[in-house]
Amino acid sequence: MDLTLWTYEGPPHVGSIRVATGMRGLHLVLHAPQGDTYADLLFTMIERRGERPPVTYTTFQARDLGADTAELFKTAVRDAYERFSPQAIVVGASCTAELLQDDPGGLARALGLPIPVIPVELSAYRKKENWGAAETFYRIARGVAAPKRERAAGARPRCNLLGPTALGFRHRDDIAEIARLLETLGVEIAVTAPMGASVEEISRLGEADFNVVLYPEIALPTAQWLEKAYGQPYSRTVPIGVGATRAFVAEVARLAGLDPIPGGIERDSRLPWWSRSVDSTYLTGKRVFVFGDATHALAAARAARAEFGFKVVGLGTYSREFAREVREAAAALDAECLITEDYLEVEAKVAALQPELVLGTQMERHIAKRLGVPCAVISAPVHVQDFPARKSPQMGFEGANVLFDTWVHPLMMGLEEHLLTMFRDDPEFHDGVQPSHLVRDAQARNPEPIAVEPAPAVAHASGPTTWSAEAERELKKIPFFVRGRARGNTETFARERGLATITVSTLYEAKAHFGR
Amino acid sequence: MNVRVPLDIRPDLDARSGGAAPVLRERGQREVFCGLTSIVWLHRKIRDAFFLVVGSRTCAHLIQSAAGVMIFAEPRFATAILTERDLAGIADVNEELDRVVVRLLERRPEIKLLFLVGSCPSEVIKIDLARAARRQSEIYAPNVRIIAYSGSGIETTFTQGEDSCLAALVPTLPQEPPAAAPSLVVAGSLADIVEDQFARLFEAIGVPNVRFFPMRSADNPPAIGPNTRFLLAQPFLSETARALEARGAKRLSAPFPFGAEGTTAWLAAAADAFGVPRSRLDAATAEARARAETALARHRATLSGRKVFFFPDSQLEIPLARFLSREMGMVPTEVGTPYLNRQIMAADLALLPEGARVSESQDVERQLDRCRAERPDLTVCGLGLANPLEAEGLTTKWSIELLFAPTQGYEQAGDLAELFARPLTRRAALEV
Numbered sequence: 044m045d046l047t048l049w050t051y052e053g054p055p056h057v058g059s060i061r062v063a064t065g066m067r068g069l070h071l072v073l074h075a076p077q078g079d080t081y082a083d084l085l086f087t088m089i090e091r092r093g094e095r096p097p098v099t100y101t102t103f104q105a106r107d108l109g110a111d112t113a114e115l116f117k118t119a120v121r122d123a124y125e126r127f128s129p130q131a132i133v134v135g136a137s138c139t140a141e142l143l144q145d146d147p148g149g150l151a152r153a154l155g156l157p158i159p160v161i162p163v164e165l166s167a168y169r170k171k172e173n174w175g176a177a178e179t180f181y182r183i184a185r186g187v188a189a190p191k192r193e194r195a196a197g198a199r200p201r202c203n204l205l206g207p208t209a210l211g212f213r214h215r216d217d218i219a220e221i222a223r224l225l226e227t228l229g230v231e232i233a234v235t236a237p238m239g240a241s242v243e244e245i246s247r248l249g250e251a252d253f254n255v256v257l258y259p260e261i262a263l264p265t266a267q268w269l270e271k272a273y274g275q276p277y278s279r280t281v282p283i284g285v286g287a288t289r290a291f292v293a294e295v296a297r298l299a300g301l302d303p304i305p306g307g308i309e310r311d312s313r314l315p316w317w318s319r320s321v322d323s324t325y326l327t328g329k330r331v332f333v334f335g336d337a338t339h340a341l342a343a344a345r346a347a348r349a350e351f352g353f354k355v356v357g358l359g360t361y362s363r364e365f366a367r368e369v370r371e372a373a374a375a376l377d378a379e380c381l382i383t384e385d386y387l388e389v390e391a392k393v394a395a396l397q398p399e400l401v402l403g404t405q406m407e408r409h410i411a412k413r414l415g416v417p418c419a420v421i422s423a424p425v426h427v428q429d430f431p432a433r434k435s436p437q438m439g440f441e442g443a444n445v446l447f448d449t450w451v452h453p454l455m456m457g458l459e460e461h462l463l464t465m466f467r468d469d470p471e472f473h474d475g476v477q478p479s480h481l482v483r484d485a486q487a488r489n490p491e492p493i494a495v496e497p498a499p500a501v502a503h504a505s506g507p508t509t510w511s512a513e514a515e516r517e518l519k520k521i522p523f524f525v526r527g528r529a530r531g532n533t534e535t536f537a538r539e540r541g542l543a544t545i546t547v548s549t550l551y552e553a554k555a556h557f558g559r
Numbered sequence: 560m561n562v563r564v565p566l567d568i569r570p571d572l573d574a575r576s577g578g579a580a581p582v583l584r585e586r587g588q589r590e591v592f593c594g595l596t597s598i599v600w601l602h603r604k605i606r607d608a609f610f611l612v613v614g615s616r617t618c619a620h621l622i623q624s625a626a627g628v629m630i631f632a633e634p635r636f637a638t639a640i641l642t643e644r645d646l647a648g649i650a651d652v653n654e655e656l657d658r659v660v661v662r663l664l665e666r667r668p669e670i671k672l673l674f675l676v677g678s679c680p681s682e683v684i685k686i687d688l689a690r691a692a693r694r695q696s697e698i699y700a701p702n703v704r705i706i707a708y709s710g711s712g713i714e715t716t717f718t719q720g721e722d723s724c725l726a727a728l729v730p731t732l733p734q735e736p737p738a739a740a741p742s743l744v745v746a747g748s749l750a751d752i753v754e755d756q757f758a759r760l761f762e763a764i765g766v767p768n769v770r771f772f773p774m775r776s777a778d779n780p781p782a783i784g785p786n787t788r789f790l791l792a793q794p795f796l797s798e799t800a801r802a803l804e805a806r807g808a809k810r811l812s813a814p815f816p817f818g819a820e821g822t823t824a825w826l827a828a829a830a831d832a833f834g835v836p837r838s839r840l841d842a843a844t845a846e847a848r849a850r851a852e853t854a855l856a857r858h859r860a861t862l863s864g865r866k867v868f869f870f871p872d873s874q875l876e877i878p879l880a881r882f883l884s885r886e887m888g889m890v891p892t893e894v895g896t897p898y899l900n901r902q903i904m905a906a907d908l909a910l911l912p913e914g915a916r917v918s919e920s921q922d923v924e925r926q927l928d929r930c931r932a933e934r935p936d937l938t939v940c941g942l943g944l945a946n947p948l949e950a951e952g953l954t955t956k957w958s959i960e961l962l963f964a965p966t967q968g969y970e971q972a973g974d975l976a977e978l979f980a981r982p983l984t985r986r987a988a989l990e991v
Binding site for chain 1: 587588589590591592593594595596613615616617619620621623624625633634637638639640641642643645646650652655656658659662663679680682683684711712713714716924941942943944945946947949950
């Protein structure tokens with residue numbers, strides 16, 4: 044039994060619904076109790092879809108348990124077939140129905156429908172949403188696959204784009220951006236799947252030369268199977284950030300046999316110059332905490348260091364399947380690593396590391412708001428705000444431009460907000476003091492602490508050392524956004540040396556000790 | 560059993576004065592929430608209570624999604640997610656649950672009342688939460704009381720979760736002394752502001768000893784006994800009413816306090832039971848009634864004559880349809896309700912206009928067919944249906960807001976009407 048407050052991922056059947064909802068001509072019949080239909084609102088409200096997800100739920104109740112839930116399921120499949128005329132039906136069970144052991148696959152096949160019926164085993168008590176999406180996509184691909192057809196010699200290189208689903212973080216815009224990039228490279232896109240694909244298109248996945256895996260959490264099992272079954276290699280690089288996009292282009296060129304790579308693909312790539320521009324100097328060494336699904340967290344950490352000049356102090360993921368990769372990346376960045384699904388653990392880590400920017404999910408946005416730290420969202424779980432009206436990809440060169448804007452803006456705006464609320468009563472907040480937008484220079488000059496300390500409130504309360512009045516006054520002169528860290532460092536320093544009272548000189552000794 | 564049985568239309572002879580009004584009953588996909596959803600408002604009402612769902616990842620995900628993503632603070636609800644180890648018997652479920660409760664109560668020492676909430680999986684594998692609650696109560700008494708109830712989808716639909724919760728609380732309420740003066744209990748969660756308004760009104764009318772249930776704080780429960788009269792503030796409290804009656808309390812029948820007319824009738828039921836003359840009720844409510852009338856009048860032009868179609872959701876549908884038809888001049892075509900308790904709904908049912916089709920339970924596909932065919936001016940439905948219907952050109956009001964927003968009583972009558980008027984006003988205003 045795991046105590047859970049907020050979850051990063053839904054149950055596996057929600058992953059199935061994400062796959063089905065993105066597709067055309069597919070219907071999903073879920074053996075599920077009344078109430079599980081809540082999942083529909085994720086799509087109609089968060090993603091603002093104008094159609095109901097193509098899902099039928101059996102919505103059994105207690106009185107049905109004594110009767111015949113298997114018959115109920117068969118009726119639901121038959122009704123769904125007649126009403127929606129799908130080209131294929133996927134059948135599965137949500138957590139409660141899994142306990143009934145009604146065998147949805149066997150029951151649905153017994154109906155003898157003239158379309159493919161694809162059962163998925165969702166293992167609700169072991170697995171989660173992304174796994175459910177990956178498994179469902181893989182089962183569909185296998186369930187409707189057609190034999191490979193040979194392509195004419197000299198045809199343009201051709202690939203599939205794999206991984207986007209309904210309710211994915213910026214999947215809609217990523218696909219458009221990567222499709223544009225591939226087109227510029229002269230690579231034809233056979234099928235984009237699962238989102239946007241019809242059942243018939245899925246059956247033709249085998250016709251491409253290779254696969255582009257955009258979201259490994261969802262597409263990896265399918266790509267691995269296609270490699271085995273059709274000999275299609277697949278791409279490993281996820282093109283988030285300028286560097287990753289360049290690496291992705293090189294990888295695609297290799298897979299497609301393109302030589303040379305067409306010029307001009309970076310024409311609209313602005314991040315490199317925006318980042319080199321001197322106004323961005325203040326970004327140097329900013330302490331950043333990164334958390335999300337593995338794909339987005341890894342990419343964000345890399346871009347944060349190499350393309351923004353940030354210092355990644357913490358890197359974590361809730362995707363346990365990719366824990367090894369995230370641990371390695373964290374070690375390479377000399378950042379603390381966190382593999383957890385417990386939001387309280389993430390909160391404690393953010394509080395302890397005191398980053399200046401959090402790159403996370405909607406959960407981390409709440410954590411950061413509580414702790415007064417600026418935050419940008421980089422990963423699912425999604426929120427209605429993550430479906431902007433404008434195009435806002437994360438991938439490709441335009442995606443990198445978007446990253447620059449979305450990561451840097453909260454930083455400045457966050458700062459302004461703090462200045463207004465926190466400096467209101469401070470002695471610094473007077474006519475003639477340095478204008479607020481220049482405070483960042485002071486921050487850039489401030490030494491980077493190397494110690495990890497508890498949250499300021501905790502340190503303040505638990506410290507056995509006391510501050511002399513004079514030292515307390517001196518502390519107040521330090522800008523607010525580093526004051527908490529300065530206080531924590533000084534108290535740690537004093538505690539380690541058994542000092543009962545912190546004087547002004549203790550404060551500066553600690554500064555010298557921790558500063559580099 | 561067969562969900563494709565033809566429509567089961569039985570004459571309904573006892574509910575309506577108008578004679579044999581049919582109730583349409585269907586079986587099929589029910590597009591409704593389960594009872595766990597009511598934790599979203601219950602935990603805010605009882606401020607020192609914690610709701611621990613014993614369930615699956617789906618349960619946790621549902622509450623989080625229904626709550627409209629996340630609340631800033633650490634919430635006073637959580638899910639103990641069953642894992643394969645629990646199901647395979649590798650871990651002892653009771654020991655696991657005790658371990659989770661210990662961790663929880665250590666972390667949250669301010670909790671006075673802990674609910675163990677049963678879910679679909681916990682009920683299918685028959686975890687005895689009532690016994691677990693008794694066992695844990697012995698450990699934590701008197702600091703924390705632990706009570707079990709079911710919020711599962713197989714047992715409860717949406718607001719029935721509150722019913723189930725309150726019904727489980729009733730046996731723990733103190734006994735009224737035998738010679739106690741008559742008292743009134745108002746049962747059903749109301750927004751605090753509404754509760755306070757009603758408390759002032761009852762005082763002005765001269766109804767003594769009024770208590771609200773659920774109580775805001777676990778250590779201040781109302782006493783129950785044969786001298787207790789109770790008035791339901793929410794229509795979905797069948798089990799709670801039964802439990803209160805089992806302890807000797809007597810239910811006062813009334814329409815529910817939506818709109819000015821409904822509120823007056825509701826207050827009048829209490830006034831009559833306590834021998835308060837109508838003149839005093841009139842005098843005490845005159846100002847508030849006039850204010851409500853002014854507020855309602857503003858929305859009448861928008862709503863009057865418009866057809867409204869209710870999908871089943873919270874069991875508020877029948878009283879709301881009554882309010883919209885009698886006070887706003889709307890024309891209810893279908894009034895869907897997940898369950899119909901004729902006794903509790905009797906007063907509201909009797910006031911529904913002729914021609915309003917009451918439907919109980921649901922086959923969502925066929926109900927959508929009817930809705931599309933009728934093309935009502937306003938469709939009241941859940942969040943899963945609202946945008947798809949809007950995309951088809953229908954104007955919708957999402958029903959969950961009718962439950963979350965303060966809507967009862969005179970001062971909220973105008974706000975309630977506005978909730979229905981806003982989608983129509985908005986559609987008229989938009990030029991895109």
